[in-house]
Structures are given as structure tokens and as C-alpha cells.
Amino acid sequence: MSKRAGESTIFLENNVMISSFAASGGKNEAKGPFGDCYDYKDADDLFGQSCFEDAESAMQSLTLKIALEKRGIEASGLSFILGGDLLNQCIGTTFALADFKAPFIGLYGACSTISEGLMLASLLVDSGAGDRAAAITSSHYCTAERQYRFPLNYGGQRTPTSQWTATASGALILERGKTPPFVRAVTVGRICDKGIIDANNMGAAMAPAAHWVIKTFLSDAKMSPQDFDLIVTGDLGRVGSKILCELLLRDGIDILDRHFDCGASLYGEEQDSHSGASGCGCAAGLLCGHFLPRLKSGELKNILFAATGALLSPTSSQQGKSIPGISHLCWLSSEAG
Amino acid sequence: MSKRAGESTIFLENNVMISSFAASGGKNEAKGPFGDCYDYKDADDLFGQSCFEDAESAMQSLTLKIALEKRGIEASGLSFILGGDLLNQCIGTTFALADFKAPFIGLYGACSTISEGLMLASLLVDSGAGDRAAAITSSHYCTAERQYRFPLNYGGQRTPTSQWTATASGALILERGKTPPFVRAVTVGRICDKGIIDANNMGAAMAPAAHWVIKTFLSDAKMSPQDFDLIVTGDLGRVGSKILCELLLRDGIDILDRHFDCGASLYGEEQDSHSGASGCGCAAGLLCGHFLPRLKSGELKNILFAATGALLSPTSSQQGKSIPGISHLCWLSSEAG
Numbered sequence: 001m002s003k004r005a006g007e008s009t010i011f012l013e014n015n016v017m018i019s020s021f022a023a024s025g026g027k028n029e030a031k032g033p034f035g036d037c038y039d040y041k042d043a044d045d046l047f048g049q050s051c052f053e054d055a056e057s058a059m060q061s062l063t064l065k066i067a068l069e070k071r072g073i074e075a076s077g078l079s080f081i082l083g084g085d086l087l088n089q090c091i092g093t094t095f096a097l098a099d100f101k102a103p104f105i106g107l108y109g110a111c112s113t114i115s116e117g118l119m120l121a122s123l124l125v126d127s128g129a130g131d132r133a134a135a136i137t138s139s140h141y142c143t144a145e146r147q148y149r150f151p152l153n154y155g156g157q158r159t160p161t162s163q164w165t166a167t168a169s170g171a172l173i174l175e176r177g178k179t180p181p182f183v184r185a186v187t188v189g190r191i192c193d194k195g196i197i198d199a200n201n202m203g204a205a206m207a208p209a210a211h212w213v214i215k216t217f218l219s220d221a222k223m224s225p226q227d228f229d230l231i232v233t234g235d236l237g238r239v240g241s242k243i244l245c246e247l248l249l250r251d252g253i254d255i256l257d258r259h260f261d262c263g264a265s266l267y268g269e270e271q272d273s274h275s276g277a278s279g280c281g282c283a284a285g286l287l288c289g290h291f292l293p294r295l296k297s298g299e300l301k302n303i304l305f306a307a308t309g310a311l312l313s314p315t316s317s318q319q320g321k322s323i324p325g326i327s328h329l330c331w332l333s334s335e336a337g
Numbered sequence: 338m339s340k341r342a343g344e345s346t347i348f349l350e351n352n353v354m355i356s357s358f359a360a361s362g363g364k365n366e367a368k369g370p371f372g373d374c375y376d377y378k379d380a381d382d383l384f385g386q387s388c389f390e391d392a393e394s395a396m397q398s399l400t401l402k403i404a405l406e407k408r409g410i411e412a413s414g415l416s417f418i419l420g421g422d423l424l425n426q427c428i429g430t431t432f433a434l435a436d437f438k439a440p441f442i443g444l445y446g447a448c449s450t451i452s453e454g455l456m457l458a459s460l461l462v463d464s465g466a467g468d469r470a471a472a473i474t475s476s477h478y479c480t481a482e483r484q485y486r487f488p489l490n491y492g493g494q495r496t497p498t499s500q501w502t503a504t505a506s507g508a509l510i511l512e513r514g515k516t517p518p519f520v521r522a523v524t525v526g527r528i529c530d531k532g533i534i535d536a537n538n539m540g541a542a543m544a545p546a547a548h549w550v551i552k553t554f555l556s557d558a559k560m561s562p563q564d565f566d567l568i569v570t571g572d573l574g575r576v577g578s579k580i581l582c583e584l585l586l587r588d589g590i591d592i593l594d595r596h597f598d599c600g601a602s603l604y605g606e607e608q609d610s611h612s613g614a615s616g617c618g619c620a621a622g623l624l625c626g627h628f629l630p631r632l633k634s635g636e637l638k639n640i641l642f643a644a645t646g647a648l649l650s651p652t653s654s655q656q657g658k659s660i661p662g663i664s665h666l667c668w669l670s671s672e673a674g
Contacts, residue, residue: 002466004416008440010466053652079341080525088425089650090445094528098661103345103525105453106648106663108427108445116442120457127464129339129347147652188417188440191431311443313426315390315484324435326443 002126006220008213009187012126015336017177019132020071023289024063025281026141026167032267037289038168039066045142045167052142053092056085060096060138063169067134067288071173075100078173079130082117084108085280086139086165087147096138110309111206111235112189113137114170114284115328118305121174122183122330131175138169139279148199148314161201163237163278166266170284172292178336181295185331187217191311193324199317203240203263203275206308209325210236211247213306217329218253225255229300232291234283234307234327235263237275262286262307283307295334302333339463343557345550346524349463352673354514356469357408360626361400362618363478363504369604374626375505376403382479382504390429393422393477397433400506401473404625408510412437415510416467419454421445422617423476423502424484433475447646448543448572449526450474451507451621452665455642458511459520459667468512475506476616485536485651498538500574500615503603507621509629515673518632521639522668524554528648530661536654540577540600540612543645546662547573548584550643554666555590562592566637569628571620571644571664572600574612599623599644620644632671639670 003011025038026045035041040062047058060083068075075081081100084107085092097104109116117135124130142152144165150156158164174183192212196205210233218224225231236244241261248255266277266286287305294300306329312321340348362375363382372378377399384395397420405412412418418437421444422429434441446453454472461467479489481502487493511520529549533542547570555561562568573581578598585592603614603623624642631637643666649658 002464004465004467008416051656053656079345084445086426087650088652089423089447089648091648091650091653094648094661095653095658098528098530101527104528104663105457105525106445108421108443110426120442123464123466124460127339127460127466128341129460129464130341188442190438191435191441193435311426311428311431313424313428315425316428316432319388319390321432324431326441 007216009185009217009220011185012122012183014126014176015178016122016126016174016183017179018172018181018292019175019177020067020173021288021292022063022066022070022171023285024059024169025285029166029168032271034266034286034290052140056092056138056140056143057095060092060136060169063171064136067171067173075102077132078102078134079132080105081134082107082121083136084113085137086144092138109326110311111278111280112307112309112326112328113280114287115307115330118330119186119328125174125176134171134173136171137280137284139165139281141165141167144279158274159200161239161275163202163263163275164273165279166277166282168281168285170288172288180334181292182333182336183330184333184337185221187213187329189213189326189328191324191326193322195322197320197322199312202278202310203237204243205310205323206325207236207240207243209327210244210306210308213327213329215251225258228302228304230258230260230303231255232303232305233261235278236261236308237263239275295332298334305330305332344553346522346554346557348522349459349520351463351513352515353459353463353511353520354516355509355518355629356512356514357404357510358625358629359400359403359407359508360622361396361506362622366503366505369608371603371623371627389477389479393429393475393480394432397429397473397475397506400508404508404510412439414469415439415471416469417442418471419444419458420473421450422474423481429475446663447648448615448617449644449646449663449665450617451624452644452667455667456523456665462511462513471508471510473508474617474621476502476618478502478504481616495611496537498576498612500539500600500612501610502616503614503619505618505622507625509625517671518629519670519673520667521670521674522558524550524666526550526663526665528661528663530659532659534657534659536649539615539647540574541580542647542660543662544573544577544580546664547581547643547645550664550666552588562595565639565641567595567597567640568592569640569642570598572615573598573645574600576612632669635671642667642669
């Protein structure tokens with residue numbers, strides 16, 4: 001039986017390992033400082049399709065295929081797939097996964113989806129509800145822009161705090177076993193709403209949720225930032241990262257020397273992404289393409305991974321509503337518990 | 338440890354009981370044959386708000402409050418809340434639940450959401466990942482119409498196969514214990530896509546998913562329709578219900594004398610709803626307002642509950658895409674395992 005600790009943290013009982021992982025990215029992601037981490041890089045962001053929504057589904061589908069191939073199994077070897085994306089009604093995921101014919105659990109956590117999927121999949125595998133589970137997500141610059149903001153052809157100006165939705169996908173497979181990396185514990189996030197209403201400043205909207213989940217995990221687990229090589233957040237960007245570190249410092253928690261935000265790091269300075277990258281695929285791609293290989297090799301021993309989601313919709317933005325955030329956290333380790 | 342059976346079914350190890358439940362509905366639902374089942378009925382569908390999106394959130398929030406009150410606990414007594422809705426980015430649920438400040442797991446399963454939430458919550462409570470979990474969903478005729486089809490003021494004609502999105506919400510609370518009703522087993526659904534492209538015929542789009550999950554459960558559990566008082570589906574409507582029964586008959590499974598579809602039953606003939614009701618709140622409201630009380634009293638002994646979701650988005654409809662369906666199933670019983 002899983003062991004619940006403190007307010008919202010669950011320690012896994014068994015050794016739950018991430019037995020396979022894969023990442024895909026688009027042309028801008030390939031040009032960035034982590035461009036080499038993707039298993040597949042697409043030259044024109046269309047992934048062989050004729051519209052961007054189909055491209056996003058094709059990218060996600062391909063990423064899961066690569067993860068399955070690396071593990072040497074078919075989709076029939078999965079007890080379930082957990083996934084979601086940013087598009088209305090998570091339609092990118094629906095069309096990406098329909099052909100796999102595996103039991104499917106649909107998630108919505110905005111850009112926190114890979115954390116949410118990893119968290120739930122590891123709990124389900126730990127409990128024996130399934131033998132092997134996949135978690136997957138994606139985002140695509142062109143589908144997200146025209147849905148959340150403006151059609152690309154409109155050529156809208158981007159504000160200094162805005163972020164660039166990554167065209168990327170990450171997929172991973174979890175099962176019980178003894179090969180690193182392992183999921184050791186998870187903290188279920190909480191919706192945090194500090195009243196930010198600027199849809200071009202999602203970092204500020206999400207930082208309070210990351211603050212809550214990191215602080216809660218450290219308190220629940222009775223651990224400190226020094227127990228981890230890195231504390232990785234999803235897509236706070238440069239603006240949100242600064243807010244997160246300040247909020248934690250006020251609680252006497254200093255993560256400045258080991259904080260890594262995927263959004264602030266995905267693109268180089270010369271790529272003019274303003275506050276950085278965002279999108280479900282941003283954190284998912286770096287997790288599956290960059291961090292998991294380093295945890296597998298032992299180059300990294302322990303990291304906290306907390307992807308962050310901004311729970312806004314075009315309708316709520318137009319209605320002048322605030323943007324609540326959420327972040328789920330997973331403790332990933334090269335060592336079993 | 339949970340016991341996995343067959344292709345996609347999980348039998349719970351512990352006695353997981355539904356310790357509280359509540360339902361809310363709007364004025365049309367109150368006029369229907371199940372109008373008395375709602376704990377709260379709103380006179381003008383605005384639930385004290387000035388726009389329909391806020392009304393949906395207020396309805397969902399109120400429904401959870403009633404379920405918590407019936408159980409005599411505060412939201413702080415919940416290990417997590419699982420929920421989602423039909424609106425873009427599940428925004429109705431976000432604003433409904435933010436103030437409860439409980440750990441939150443966002444789901445997207447279209448109108449299958451209450452089955453998905455009930456299934457996941459019972460697995461998480463069974464495994465000890467949480468002591469007490471809530472599952473919740475909602476739908477609102479006025480928010481769904483203007484998002485998926487036309488603004489109400491447009492006065493569009495409804496086709497004979499179309500369904501009427503229910504203004505309703507259902508919430509339930511799960512924990513380990515010995516008071517009925519109990520969740521005995523769950524079957525995780527699969528995305529089924531038979532190529533239906535008519536967004537006004539969602540019953541036909543969802544029937545194959547209900548067919549798959551009911552057939553798979555009966556096979557996995559080695560049980561027959563005669564083991565259940567009722568086999569309840571979500572919102573197939575009159576058209577989809579006929580297709581489901583025919584598909585099952587072809588496999589030699591006759592459920593005609595015990596099939597109940599919430600969508601086909603929510604409104605009376607005189608309410609001119611065409612193929613019936615739909616929406617997350619349709620099945621969730623009848624589950625929490627009608628079926629769970631009857632399982633609690635022992636009037637019903639065993640039912641299969643399989644809410645059904647049509648995984649479409651306005652974008653995919655406009656792009657001429659098919660409508661995949663999904664359905665998750667829960668075996669609910671007045672007797673512990």
C-alpha cells in the first residue's frame with residue numbers, strides 16, 4: 001500500500017521504474033541549446049501532415065511509437081495510456097492515440113500534464129492496477145497560437161512577458177522493476193489563483209502553484225533542496241522563475257543554485273522567445289529527452305520535477321477572468337527506494 | 338494490491354464505499370421524470386451568477402459543497418478532487434474548485450468524466466494513495482451550445498438525432514469503509530472511432546465505446562447481464578441506445594431488458610429533446626441523485642455504470658474529422674466484495 005505523508009505527498013511502495021522514454025521536437029526546438037536531446041526532429045513542424053492540428057497528433061503518436069520501440073513492446077503491452085494536451089477538448093491526444101487501441105485515461109492539466117500523467121501512472125503501477133502504463137503529452141506552436149491568441153498570419157506583436165509555445169512531445173513508460181530511473185514520491189498539486197489576468201504573463205500566474213507544490217513536498221517529505229541535484233519546473237519562463245525563487249526564499253527555502261526551468265532554458269537568447277518557452281511539450285520534451293537519460297546514467301542522482309500549468313481558456317481570458325495555476329511534483333531518482 | 342483481470346478490468350482489494358453524493362439540476366431537468374432526484378434545483382439556470390460560464394462553475398461548486406455537508410466534512414478532509422467538464426480547457430471545473438484548496442487532478446473524458454473520476458478515485462483510495470477522494474463533473478446547456486454549436490440567440494434548428502445538453506452536476510465522495518454503496522470493479526475504456534462525423538449524432542459516435550467496455554467487463558469478470566439489476570449508460574440517447582443493444586446482441590449479449598440510458602431517460606417525451614439528453618451532468622446527476630440512493634437503500638443490488646464521452650472539439654468538427662468515443666465502466670453494488 002502506498003504511504004501517504006503530510007498534506008499531499010505519496011511515497012511509492014514498490015520500485016516503479018521509467019523503463020522507456022522518447023522526445024520529439026520541431027525546427028525551433030532543434031535549434032535551441034537542447035536541440036540534440038530529441039529522438040526525432042521535424043524540419044517544417046508539419047510532421048508529414050497538411051494541417052497543424054494533424055501535425056500535433058502525428059508528433060505525439062510518433063513519440064509514443066519511439067518509446068514503445070525502445071522498450072521493445074507493442075501498445076498491447078500497455079495497461080493504459082494517460083495523456084492530454086492544450087487543444088480544446090484535448091483533441092490532439094484523442095487523434096494521436098486512437099489507433100493504439102490501448103485503455104486510455106484522458107487528463108487535463110494544461111502544461112502540467114506530463115507531471116500529472118507521470119504521477120498518476122506511477123500510482124496506478126505501484127498499486128498493481130496496471131502492469132505497465134504510458135504517460136504522454138504534446139504542444140505545437142501553430143495550434144496553440146491560433147487557439148489561444150491570434151492566427152499566425154495576423155502577425156500580432158508579442159509582449160515582453162510572453163512565452164513561445166514549444167512544438168514538442170514527450171512520452172514515457174512506467175512499470176515495476178529494478179533499472180533506473182525510478183519514481184520515488186509524488187505530490188498532488190492544488191489550484192492556486194493569485195488574480196493574475198494577463199494571458200501574456202503565464203509565468204506569474206503559474207509561479208504560486210509551483211511554490212506551493214515544492215514547499216509542500218519538502219515539508220511532507222522532511223527533505224531540503226540540498227537533497228536534490230536539480231529542482232526542475234515546467235514553463236515558468238524567466239519572469240515566473242524569478243517569482244518562484246523569491247516566493248520560496250520568503251519561506252526560507254533557497255533553490256537558486258539548483259533551480260532549472262524548462263521554459264527559461266529551451267531556447268537560446270538569440271531565438272528571441274521573450275520570457276522563454278511554454279506548452280505541455282516544453283517540460284515533457286526536456287524530461288524525456290534530457291533529464292531521464294541523465295538519471296538513467298547516474299549523472300543525476302535525484303531531481304524534483306514539477307511541470308506547471310496555467311488553467312486559462314480563450315473564453316475565460318475574454319471574460320477578464322484570472323488565470324489559476326497548478327503544478328504536480330514527482331521525485332525522480334537514479335536509486336531505488 | 339488491486340487485482341487485474343482480463344484485458345482492462347481491475348477488481349478493488351478493499352471495501353471502497355461511496356460515502357456521500359449530491360446532484361444539482363436546472364429548470365428543464367427539474368421538469369423531467371427524474372426532477373425530484375436533485376438535491377438542488379435552480380429556477381433560471383443562472384445559479385445566482387450573471388453569465389452562464391460562471392453559472393456552471395457555481396453549480397459544480399454548490400454540488401460538491403452539498404456532498405461535503407452530507408458527509409459532515411470540510412474540503413480539507415479530501416485527499417484529492419478529480420474532475421473535469423466539457424468547456425474548453427475544463428475551465429468550468431477550474432473556477433468551481435479553486436476555492437476548495439484541495440489537491441486537484443484534472444480529467445478530460447467529455448461526458449464520460451463521472452465514470453473516469455469514479456474509476457480513478459476508487460483506485461487511488463483502494464491503494465491508499467488517498468484516504469478520501471471526490472469525483473465531480475458538470476455540464477450546462479447554455480455554455481455547451483454556444484461553444485460546440487451556435488449561440489442560443491441564433492435560434493438554430495435541431496436535427497432529429499441531436500441531444501440536449503443537461504444543465505446538471507453530480508459529485509461523490511469515496512473512502513474505505515463498510516457502508517453501501519461500494520465500487521467493486523472498474524474497466525478502463527478505450528478510444529473507439531467508427532468514423533461517425535455528424536456532431537449532431539453523438540449517440541452513434543459513442544455507442545461503439547460503450548459496446549466495447551460492457552463486453553470487455555463481462556468477459557474480464559466472467560459475468561453476465563443477469564448478474565446486474567441494471568446496465569446504465571451515460572448519454573447515448575435514443576439513437577445510440579438502439580445501436581448499443583444491437584452491437585451487443587451480435588455478440589450474443591442481450592441487455593435489452595435491463596439497459597437504462599441516462600440520456601434517453603432524463604427528459605419526458607413532451608420536452609421535445611429529440612434523441613434525449615447529453616452532457617457530463619446528465620449521467621453524473623442521475624448517478625448521484627437517483628442510482629446511488631437506490632444502491633444505498635438496497636433497492637438496487639448491482640449495477641454497471643458506464644458514462645460515455647464523445648471526443649470531439651469544435652475545431653475537429655469544422656475540419657470534418659470523425660468523432661471518437663470513450664466509455665469507462667464501474668461495477669457498483671449494495672454489497673461489499
